[in-house]
Amino acid sequence: xxxxxxxxxxxxxxxxxxxxxVTAEEMFWCASCRPCADGYPNHCExxxxxxxxxxxxxxxxxxxxxxxxxxxxxxxxxxxxxxxFLAGSVVEPTSVAYNAMIERGGGIRPGDNAVILGGGxxxxxxxxxxxxxxxxxxxxxxxSEPRAKLGKLMGADHIINPFKENFAERxxxxxxxxxxxxxxxxxxxxxxxxxxxxxxxxxxxMINSTVVIVARSDKKIPxxxxxxxxxRASIVGSQGHSGHGTFPRVISSMASxxxxxxxxxxxxxxxxxxxxxxxxxxxxxxxxxTCLF
Ligand SMILES: [Zn+2]
Numbered sequence: 001x002x003x004x005x006x007x008x009x010x011x012x013x014x015x016x017x018x019x020x021x022v023t024a025e026e027m028f029w030c031a032s033c034r035p036c037a038d039g040y041p042n043h044c045e046x047x048x049x050x051x052x053x054x055x056x057x058x059x060x061x062x063x064x065x066x067x068x069x070x071x072x073x074x075x076x077x078x079x080x081x082x083x084x085f086l087a088g089s090v091v092e093p094t095s096v097a098y099n100a101m102i103e104r105g106g107g108i109r110p111g112d113n114a115v116i117l118g119g120g121x122x123x124x125x126x127x128x129x130x131x132x133x134x135x136x137x138x139x140x141x142x143x144s145e146p147r148a149k150l151g152k153l154m155g156a157d158h159i160i161n162p163f164k165e166n167f168a169e170r171x172x173x174x175x176x177x178x179x180x181x182x183x184x185x186x187x188x189x190x191x192x193x194x195x196x197x198x199x200x201x202x203x204x205x206m207i208n209s210t211v212v213i214v215a216r217s218d219k220k221i222p223x224x225x226x227x228x229x230x231x232r233a234s235i236v237g238s239q240g241h242s243g244h245g246t247f248p249r250v251i252s253s254m255a256s257x258x259x260x261x262x263x264x265x266x267x268x269x270x271x272x273x274x275x276x277x278x279x280x281x282x283x284x285x286x287x288x289x290t291c292l293f
Contacts, residue, residue, distance in 0.1 A: 007066035010248075011073060016066070021076070023088035023251075024057075025068040025095075026050050027242050042099065042240025058273055058291060070247045074255040082292065083261065089290050090125075090260040094250045095241035097125035097184075100214040102133070103246060104238040105182045110134030113175045115200070116156075117193050118186035119147035121263055121288055122214055124154045126184050131155035132258045137174050141167060141193075146285050153262045168199035179204020188215035194222060202227045209233040263288045 003009075003016035016022075028048040029041035036044050048054050050064070072088045079087045100122070101107065101114070108114060114130040116123045119142035130138045131154075140151040141160040148159045160170045171179060179200050187193055190213065201209050202224075209231060227233065241247070254260055266289045268276055276289050 003066065007069075009066075009071060010069075011071040021072040021084055021088065022069045023072055023091045023247075024050070024062075024064045024070070025242050025247060026092050027240055028054070028065070028068060029242055031067070039243065041242040058270060060293060068242075070251060072251065074251055077255055078257075078259075079261075086261050086264055086267075086290060086292075087254060090263050090288060091247060091250050091254070092241055093121040093263065093288065094125040094129070094254070094260050095246045096214065097122050098129055098246050098250050099241050099244065100184060100186075100212045100238035101126050101129050101182060102249075103244045104236050105184070105210050105212040108133050108135055108181050111136050112181035113137045113139070113178060113206075114182045114184070115139045115141065115171055115180040115197075116184045116186060117141045117162075117197070118184075118188070118215060119144065119151045120186060120215075123184065123186035124150055124263060124287065125260060126186065126214075127151055127154040127156045128258055128260060129253070130182070132253055137180075139171060139174055139180070141196075144284050147287070150262065150265070150287055154260075162193070162196065167193075167196035168203060171200040172204055175204065175206075177205055179206040179209060181206065181209060183209065183211045185211060185213045186215050188217045189219070190215070190217050190221045191219040198224055198227045201231050201233050204231075207232045211235045212238050214238045264290045266290070267292050 001022055007016050009016045029036050029044035030046040033045040050056050075084055075087050112135055114135045116126045119140055127138050127140055137157050139158045140156040141162050142148045143161050143163045158174050183197050197211055265287045268291055273291055
């Protein structure tokens with residue numbers, strides 16, 4: 001990378017040195033609107049997104065404000081050569097899952113149980129984060145065989161196929177009748193999975209469960225207030241990956257054994273990008289497709 005005169009490296013507090021390996025946040029928060037000023041950059045009112053509302057990173061060079069840049073130097077302990085940058089490319093989705101499970105969901109204590117519904121990149125990253133955080137049972141609910149396999153690779157202790165098995169029965173069976181501290185809605189089909197989540201909270205012994213909604217959906221959810229009252233449970237929404245020390249903590253977790261690179265199931269060249277973007281819309285065999293230069 002090359003750095004401008006004003007670009008400060010948060011790792012050292014000084015100017016970037018040439019050759020520093022870095023990764024970038026994808027959300028360009030403005031730092032001056034009310035949510036940003038209050039410390040909630042994920043909720044910026046003037047949000048720009050690289051690759052969406054401004055030119056993206058499918059280019060040899062991309063110019064990014066240093067406030068969104070995080071050093072990958074720590075990862076050099078575990079990743080060599082191109083692998084360092086492959087690891088860097090999955091810091092962003094992992095940070096979305098970290099923000100959901102830890103920042104918004106309040107995290108877990110070692111020994112707690114976690115249930116992740118949906119084995120897309122965010123759900124699978126949440127599996128690894130819960131394992132790293134010390135969950136005794138990380139349960140992934142995912143009907144697709146390749147995604148379920150990947151879930152195992154990321155550290156899931158148990159897989160539920162919600163099309164073939166009774167979700168709540170399985171969760172209660174695995175957790176000895178307790179249920180989970182954290183449930184992550186990462187399917188984008190909250191109207192379809194909500195009854196299952198409520199049933200396991202209602203029939204489990206766990207008090208203070210939190211359901212984190214991370215997948216985007218405008219579907220109405222049929223919430224039963226009584227379940228959340230009697231079980232002292234909460235529902236929180238989660239958006240984004242910026243702020244709250246999330247990126248550097250994800251990088252440090254990856255430097256100390258949390259390997260996120262299995263999320264990358266395919267590596268492609270720049271000219272293969274358009275066809276693979278189309279493919280990802282329908283084919284759930286691949287998880288993260290990373291473009292290499
Ligand atoms: Zn803002």
